[in-house]
Amino acid sequence: MTGPREAFTVPRQDLPAWRTRLLELTSGTDPARFAGLFGSAAADGSVRLAAVLFPSQAEEPLILETLLPAADLSYETLSLRLPAAFWYERALHDLFGVEPTDHPRLDPLLLPLTDPAHTPLPGKARRPEPLTPEESAIPRTVLGPGVFTIAHGPVRSGVLESVEYLVETPGEDIPRIQIRVFHKHRGVSKSFEQRPLEDAVLVAERVEGIASIAHALAFCHAVERLAGIDVPWAARLVRSLHAELERIAHHLDVMVKLTEAAGLAVATARFGLHKERVLRLVGRLCGSRFGRGVVVPGGVHELPALGPREIDRELARLHRDITSDGRAAMATPSFLDRLRTTGPLDPLLARAHGALGPVGKASGSAPDGRYERPYDAYPSLGLGPLPEDTSGDALARTQVRWAEIEQSFRLLRQITEELRETPDTDALAVPAPGDLNGEAAGWAEAPQGEVLYLVRFENGRVARCVPRSASFHNLVLLHEVFAGDILTDFPFIEASFGLSIAGVAL
Template sequence: MNPGTTNLATFANGRALDLASIPTLGIAEFEQSILEGVSLGQRITALFATSAGSAEQTLLYAILSDDKQNRLYVGRTQVEGDQFPSLTPRCPQTHMFEREIAEQFGIKPIGHPWLKPVRYHRSWTCRDAWDRPPGEPIIPAVGDFFRVDGDEIHEVAVGPVHAGVIEPGHFRFQCHGEMVYHLEIALGYQHRGVERALLGGPTKRSIHYAETLAGDTTVAHATAYCQVVEALARCPKTARAQTLRAIALELERLANHVGDLGALAHDVGFLPTASYCGRIRGDILNMSALLCGNRFGRGMIRPGGVGFDADETRATELLRRLDDAEQDATVAVNLLWNTPSAMARFEDTGPLPLKIAAELGVVGPAARASGLMRDARHDQPSGLFRFVHIPVSTCETGDVFARAFIRWLEIQQSIEFVREQLRAIPAGSTMVSLNSLSPNCMAVALNEGWRGEVCHVAITDERGCFTRYKVVDPSFHNWIALAYALRNQAISDFPLCNKSFNLSYCGHDL
């Protein structure tokens, strides 16, 4: 047992545990456990609040990942009244989590250095952390922004409606000439109330909420939802369903990574790779559609297993298309690496140093590009990844080049993985029926989506219904890293840096 986290309960990804076995610590002890865990190299996977019965009481839950030991730790504390001490000054990766807790439950993290709303909605309780009058409309991005003052400093505001076909967000740059001194990102425009709507579930809509948390991450989010439900229902798993899920997840990664490489090429004006990768991405989406009828994997992942099977004929056709996509992608992407003018734009642009990436709790390809060995398929494996291991790829430079190159490394690993799995889909059933969910339990599921760790946490009440459902999209960890990477960069490089992270607005806004 890790000496720093003896106060927290230990458990594993994809398991349910009785609420009674989660230790309720004093607030100081709770904080100390988190700080000690983080100092030992653990990271905060989720930090969230739930109502504790009376209006005056709120429970805070922390879930820490120990990636080296493949373990999770969980603990909680009870907050009385409308405030709690902020951890952010001592532990920057709690920054957005504490803002979220303040917004959802109206309790103030005292000492938080930048306490602003996250998604711009009314709190779920009768309190408001900013004491805004009840009738007053809450408009996103309205309020104070961090400002740099001085001669020749100017501010650039972009969004919510952008130039491209992309989601809405507001970006506020503090610039000196072309140079960005500071970028602040205000989101919330996509907030559609998913976490709140999941309360009381599962209902017939729950899986559809999961599938649309972030459309390009349908498979990873739906898988996490199903793993949470299956853990709570103590449901057995079939090898065939787990394999098909893993294939769908890697196809999702392939489509997005290939598309991103094309989009990165586009953002530096290198159109051959941009054109080819745009089309190849479509070919991979069509492979998902061959599997389940939908290019984004809708309908594929269902509680208890998968919605669609792949017989030998279908697997053979998928293999054939995978070979074609691999061949085309190899030519298209190598063209990019072999073009010095494109590489000159990628290298040293938007660097995110390893130390900062670790401090901010960055996940996914963005973390690995900065040298962090961090991949839920390897560190917290679930489903098929418990049995079949994909090597973790890392780079060191943390710049746009590294974030691009890591995708290419992962594309090659995923192609190999999908190929192997399609050749040997285990026999058996694709679906098992579910029991009702265990009451008074918590379950956590982590998955490595193509952007990084997708985390779902469900807590059930005495009837086995969701009394809290927490979703942490990888973008929730990573938006702040984009802001950091822009420091001392030319503002004209913003689109390129932004694309190199390619974060989700809807996944963040929920």
């Protein structure tokens, strides 16, 4: 970078002009990709709305802003014209009381039900009074003889995150599913406020455990774009090294869940072993199994504890073993039968929504920040062709993940070769100024897809930080993929999406 570069923010517009401009930019023959809609409350009760778009031919994201006065926190919903805004508007309603009029469904998403009559309160009595089912607590839209609702979660068997799926079914088919993620809400955006840069990075690393590196990168990229920092080459290599190891670990975790759902005990154990080996390698490189502490504003904390040749030897053994077991799993007829044609995501819907990561790539929608807007070492690395498919089912999503694992090993070999040629005396970080002011957007490609951060700084401290994970953007599509599938397909569809509920309920 040659100087400070903020995201291109259009001068704040009045509400009708903002809505019209937003819908114009996201429609037509070459629409901008809708990346998110975020809110920020002021002391006087007003709420600033910021829509982030990625125009197809622009290097920087476009931010459209408007202000809702405290006296009227309402506007005509975008969701009927821009379906990708559906969950973003529900989040605004939960967090700021914003009312998108005529929204298809404004029941709670990020915050729990506020009426205590809807939920039993533990510890009130040894023998609680019988609860009368309250229809407004579990709304139903699928009606007919024998139709009932299965409240699947928030506590489920196994080591799974807290999420509630309300499945409306006549017995086996799944005509409709509702998703409630508020059991995991932690108030992450508020946790960033008034923190200095060094502390804010620690919060970013803990937003989504399986994507710690990606979140730290997205936050630091926003800082570096605002400050005009040019990250040293050695630091760029180390960042990319950890990002690709994180990608491999996540995709192996998805394989653990898929093979477990199929009852393949040996495959489950093998992929769990390989994931553990990757995490232990990361721990040997930096002291943290999740890569925490590696990424800092302006670069990295230190070089890997292992030398490039030793890293290469470890990677070669991992690549050989993972590839062997992957081929065996993907040649198992009973496993493939459970994935093929299961949970198909229509390519037209995927493109219209801007589906991210393997979910989007498996349905012909393939935004990938490493290709579209490359960062760190990626502009100089040979990424190869973009892994993608068009069939859109669970099998296609799994095949995309295997293509990305193979791609990650190729990139890691390039990175270690570059590290061998890089003097140990090279700088690893450029200090960020202590008086940052302004707003910037940063992004990184997590294993689940694009992570986006919109950050505003005042006198070197975070005034507002809104992280948007690929999990939040993609999970809403789970509603759309159950047509023709049955209850026993549920674990395969959920696992094939590879998303993190903690990354949704921020």
